[in-house]
Amino acid sequence: MINTNIRISLPAVCFVWQIAMIVLFGVFIRYDAESDIRLWLQLKHTNNITSDIENDFYFRYPSFQDVHVMIFVGFGFLMTFLKRYSFGGVGFNFLIGAFGLQWALLMQGWFHALDPTTGKISIGVEGLINADFCVAASLIAYGALLGKVSPVQLMVVTLFGVTLFAVEEYIILNLLHCRDAGGSMVIHCFGGYYGLTISWILYRPKLHQSKRLNGSVYHSDVFAMIGTLFLWMFWPSFNSAITDHGSGQHRTAINTYIALASSVLTTVAISSASEKRGKLDMVHIQNATLAGGVAMGTAAEFMITPYGALIVGFCTGIISTFGYLFVSPFMEKYLKIQDTCGVHNLHALPGMLGGFIGAIVAAAATEEVYSREGLIETFDFEGEFADRTVGTQGGFQAAGVCVAIAFAVVGGAVVGLILRLPIWGDPADDNCFDDEVYWEVRGAFLPLDGGLQFFKSKD
Amino acid sequence: MINTNIRISLPAVCFVWQIAMIVLFGVFIRYDAESDIRLWLQLKHTNNITSDIENDFYFRYPSFQDVHVMIFVGFGFLMTFLKRYSFGGVGFNFLIGAFGLQWALLMQGWFHALDPTTGKISIGVEGLINADFCVAASLIAYGALLGKVSPVQLMVVTLFGVTLFAVEEYIILNLLHCRDAGGSMVIHCFGGYYGLTISWILYRPKLHQSKRLNGSVYHSDVFAMIGTLFLWMFWPSFNSAITDHGSGQHRTAINTYIALASSVLTTVAISSASEKRGKLDMVHIQNATLAGGVAMGTAAEFMITPYGALIVGFCTGIISTFGYLFVSPFMEKYLKIQDTCGVHNLHALPGMLGGFIGAIVAAAATEEVYSREGLIETFDFEGEFADRTVGTQGGFQAAGVCVAIAFAVVGGAVVGLILRLPIWGDPADDNCFDDEVYWEVRGAFLPLDGGLQFFKSKD
């Protein structure tokens, strides 16, 4: 009998780690110049800022809130599709999101926002967005593990996930000087392969014993559509949240909006064509429709052109749906990778493609289209990178994809091995995908397997 | 036996139309001066714009995202109320929304944003909002057809709906020079009558054979409330999204907020008064509470005064609830119009009223209230319209309503006749309102008709 009692381990992890956060925040984290009252007044005087509307808050806060909704309602509800794991889907997503964003503020702060003179990290609204982004990679990884791990394991996945993210992001954005505003590489590609690698290490040969629970019922599929739609609608905000003020945010939002629309049509087309009477599959509609947003994470801020965005959405909708139809079953059968939500098809693969699309679009940039000043602004060709050509930039962008995958696979393998220790309270093979293991469940479930199966009510 | 196999037709339509979009976008669509990096930098230099916050993105993007939520979550979830057609409600809304907004960018672009020298259409955030608006009319029409048509038919409804919309909008806004920011006339009145006319042409005398499915269950009504509330909350953004910067957007949001509050109380009053024990009907709460937003679509940007807005909400809440109680049954029985969601009561009628309210409020505008400059700004009395009086404006506003209805009825009749061709895979009379026809449905449904009825589980 496997022990899933987490009464000691889960509270211990939550308490100790949260106290550590408080101590580290106390030592390191301070308000930045736009959120500290003294510094902001000083900044206004020094720079002759006449209006408070120039505060970065007003440029980025609406997008931040959209991103926040994607992280907690989007990812959370997308994972409610299982008939009996909706609590775990939305609830554990909530838990690890809330932990991860704190750890992300620290990790990203050390790498990106540490003031060398004071030794302090300054945070503002852009920092919050980046923390949400950072956490997104771990939530994506959760999608591959959904229903098969304990919340304590998820905390470990997130601790390492955020750490690895901060390092790979530093290498990709700072050392390689890539652009990756919406995180095709650093978020989706990394997060997807990280989760898949962990799932591969944690392979359960007898998972079929939980087969009865590894599927949806009618209303759980409707719940999942809440997640899908909030992700789909707010993806333009996700990709544009930290791009350049002005035309940068504007263009990124447009490109993402367009690409996502295109993904919907090709997803529907493939889903329908793959069933003998043309019936649509909710799994495809819930997931592959989003592939265009993932794949535009790098290129959306470039001048990819509206029809370029449409083409990206067109192709990735097809590829992602084929992934659900053929690649996932193949991976499970032959590669021993059990990917509950199909993050390979929605995040890993479209993210990797998005990285390469970004590389190509960057390499194809011209002064004619961007203007000289525009090229410099878009690609940050300043300081030590002032002489970089767009061709070189494209090469480095492509290299970034490889860095993301390398971190994901190596990091995921290490984390997976740690999670195989028999101390984490993970469920037995015949107990996966079942909220009963970690949640007090009241009243009855919906009937399963064409029969009725009730749980004792508990008022 | 009616053939509902759409395995060929649905993928074909999706693929061919999406490819057509790519080609047309390639030929016509470009970024506008605020989203193109080169043009934006140029614009800043030319016009001495010192801050990126002047980019239209920051004026309109938050409203755009609210509108986007209304289109996909609002309309989508409002249509999940049927016990067994929630997938179709939210899923087909998603499909035709995603197609329609692309086609809308083109159609509206040709009519409103075509640069005659280059032959190109410029798009920015205002274009995205307008595309969402344009699509809304077709989604409203879907409400009248819910459960009775195939997704292929819905694509046709949307193709023609967007086309007709762009033309009637051009006539109403440009030729008649009406103001209709929130689209009482161009969106709700047009969309509602368009859908009703199609439903009339597609009349199914034997629809009672699907009667068992034409209703809600407990949880599907709760899902529908998600749609209702997001529509209700974000309607101030809908009406104000493309109004004038500054006091225009501000006032429009206030007026709409106020009118909607008033509609809720009168809807509750009539709903309760119409049942023998005073019980409320979810159908009324889900729909008629929104009538104030529809009816303020034209007048909200004018100086209608806060109590004027309250009165509009008061009356339309009553009218809309009476519509559900008496007009819908009457229309079904005597006019042979089967209106699944009651779009007549929520969109067509309040939209028409909203158009006339707008006409009256426009005609009553005075320089004393608006100031001369304010009148010019509000009604765009510039260029060839510089000499138009408010009385004339009111007359043209009223004429606009008639144009919207004419396009809806004539266009709807033509589209309805096209949809009667026996090639579209629409469901049989005893198979309407059933997701089984177009979706792979897993697990069990909730019990129906006081009994239990299960579907074979399929993991």
Next chain:
Amino acid sequence: MINTNIRISLPAVCFVWQIAMIVLFGVFIRYDAESDIRLWLQLKHTNNITSDIENDFYFRYPSFQDVHVMIFVGFGFLMTFLKRYSFGGVGFNFLIGAFGLQWALLMQGWFHALDPTTGKISIGVEGLINADFCVAASLIAYGALLGKVSPVQLMVVTLFGVTLFAVEEYIILNLLHCRDAGGSMVIHCFGGYYGLTISWILYRPKLHQSKRLNGSVYHSDVFAMIGTLFLWMFWPSFNSAITDHGSGQHRTAINTYIALASSVLTTVAISSASEKRGKLDMVHIQNATLAGGVAMGTAAEFMITPYGALIVGFCTGIISTFGYLFVSPFMEKYLKIQDTCGVHNLHALPGMLGGFIGAIVAAAATEEVYSREGLIETFDFEGEFADRTVGTQGGFQAAGVCVAIAFAVVGGAVVGLILRLPIWGDPADDNCFDDEVYWEVRGAFLPLDGGLQFFKSKD
């Protein structure tokens, strides 16, 4: 047999009060200088405002919409957790919210925005936010009464709740000159104790007769998570919506975001530690995770520091969860307070604590941290309060908490006594928590008590 027929009373209350609103709006309410076209154009000329982006609309509208979502979807769906009272939870919340915000515009207007020369109230986006805030207190009170009162009683609760709110807010903010941007004192502490006092007066010794319905089922718990997450995600907007432009809004959002993250971890820790196998309880996750937002309602705009915010969230997550575990059962058994949603643990207690935290943080403010100018801006040390020290300010802040509680208890007692009159159509003791009483319910409910219990279907 208790008479729950509200066919006369509910429509009468809705109609009469709505007509009263129209009359009062007609007499008192006008657009403010930023939403009136004439006044705005005048203001721009007078103050040399060069850009419409300076309109307060652009500073506050995105936050307003987030707050609006919290009021209607957040509070509404949080109250859908009961197995058979989801209609009442979300529907009556909608009704009283819509009424309350109108009455709030008037009541708050008379106290805060009445122009003494014209006798008119000016409203703009800040007024709408304040109206939503004001209504929140009555919706919180509803949480304590959920399932045990009629909608007519709720209208009365809201009428008096809004009135009391406006007066206590005037005393706290204007006379005592407290700061309470996110309303720990004026909203949460007041609203919580107001509802608890009413519930105490309306004590039902035989409520156990409805015990079978006073609990959740699987999917109603998932619905409630929609409410929880929208509250949690948008709480930074709630607290920052009416703080100072610039660094004020920015800092408040950051502090709230951080505190909320911390609450999630300690809630999970205590919830897990309190069950013998470490299983989590949805009640805790749905509610106590939000305590950090409540407790930061006063202090979030101060320079509490990021780790200070973490500590607040840490402690209140623990306290709130302990409240659900021990205080609520104690209150029900010994104090005869039946608190359906546990508003004591989520609002009353964390709100009171938040008030005192604000007092301490205010008293600890220094010129070194804020700068002289920053102190004045943050605490409005101007006019007759120019000489107030931070120590005095702290004392007044603490006094504010007492005022809020006094108003809540005395006001709640009076309202409770009024509601005991046998004219309001409230349900019998064995009929509580049941939507059948006030709603037309179609189709079947989910099985209850491990058995099956169906309602006659009604198509």
